[in-house]
Amino acid sequence: MFNVDEFFGLEKEVTTTQRKFDAVSYFSAKFPGIYVIRLFEKFTPLDVHFLPKQRVSVLCLGADCPVCARNNILFHEYGSEAVLNSDFIARQRRYVANIVDRTPSVVCPACGESVYKFLYKANMPCPQCGAAIPPQAETVVLDKVRLASFSKTFVEQLKVIATSVYDNNGNLKPITDFDIKIISAVVNGKTQLSPFPSDSVSEPPTIAPNAVFPHEKIAIKFSKEELLSVMHGAHYRDVLKARDTTTTTIPATEGITLDDSLKSEAENIVNVINEMFS
Numbered sequence: 001m002f003n004v005d006e007f008f009g010l011e012k013e014v015t016t017t018q019r020k021f022d023a024v025s026y027f028s029a030k031f032p033g034i035y036v037i038r039l040f041e042k043f044t045p046l047d048v049h050f051l052p053k054q055r056v057s058v059l060c061l062g063a064d065c066p067v068c069a070r071n072n073i074l075f076h077e078y079g080s081e082a083v084l085n086s087d088f089i090a091r092q093r094r095y096v097a098n099i100v101d102r103t104p105s106v107v108c109p110a111c112g113e114s115v116y117k118f119l120y121k122a123n124m125p126c127p128q129c130g131a132a133i134p135p136q137a138e139t140v141v142l143d144k145v146r147l148a149s150f151s152k153t154f155v156e157q158l159k160v161i162a163t164s165v166y167d168n169n170g171n172l173k174p175i176t177d178f179d180i181k182i183i184s185a186v187v188n189g190k191t192q193l194s195p196f197p198s199d200s201v202s203e204p205p206t207i208a209p210n211a212v213f214p215h216e217k218i219a220i221k222f223s224k225e226e227l228l229s230v231m232h233g234a235h236y237r238d239v240l241k242a243r244d245t246t247t248t249t250i251p252a253t254e255g256i257t258l259d260d261s262l263k264s265e266a267e268n269i270v271n272v273i274n275e276m277f278s
């Protein structure tokens with residue numbers, strides 16, 4: 001039977017795919033379970049502030065940072081009590097790197113989206129397209145590059161692993177040569193991650209050179225002026241939009257696409273930051 005929509009490609013969700021391709025894929029071990037990752041690149045330490053009112057994470061601007069400046073004022077005024085002030089927004093150091101996510105995942109036969117196997121329940125709706133994922137759906141190791149950010153404690157644990165795993169000849173094994181299992185568990189209401197070296201033998205992942213994400217994408221990078229207006233109540237999304245219209249010379253029709261992708265990027269960041277800090 002002739003399908004008009006199929007013929008003209010009207011049912012193909014090009015914009016969705018496009019957006020997914022452009023968007024950063026973040027690694028989050030929020031849900032209790034066992035994750036499998038492979039490290040392959042150096043970590044970048046980055047300082048961020050989580051702005052609780054807008055539930056968004058921004059990069060600290062160091063010596064120029066208005067959030068730190070306000071923290072300092074509060075410190076002078078209230079001493080150690082400053083941290084109790086609702087305007088005090090602590091600086092958090094995160095260790096950021098792209099990782100390969102090797103957690104076994106169940107693939108939605110309808111759209112190709114995946115769900116971690118340990119979270120999968122028979123016929124659960126796909127988070128992407130809503131179709132029921134049947135029990136006979138394929139389980140795969142996605143080997144997907146994602147941008148991860150870890151706490152100092154976690155990275156110190158990784159460092160212990162990196163200095164304590166030897167091969168059969170007694171040589172230290174580079175930590176990039178084996179998988180890391182991460183056990184995520186809720187302890188006293190807080191998500192705690194513990195890394196372990198995986199002894200299962202697996203092929204090294206192949207990583208496309210263009211698959212990695214810039215580390216700074218872990219949070220939104222504002223200028224000092226932009227950050228000040230966010231602190232004074234402007235919505236971060238409006239600030240991003242304003243930047244877009246003042247700096248872009250792209251024709252209006254393309255401008256809409258840019259605006260859209262910016263919005264989805266911002267939403268992406270917000271989602272992952274919520275997960276990381278909740």
Ligand SMILES: [Zn+2]
Pocket residue numbers: 049059060061062065066067068069091
């Ligand atoms: Zn700062």
Ligand SMILES: [Zn+2]
Pocket residue numbers: 108109110111112113126127128129130131
């Ligand atoms: Zn789906």
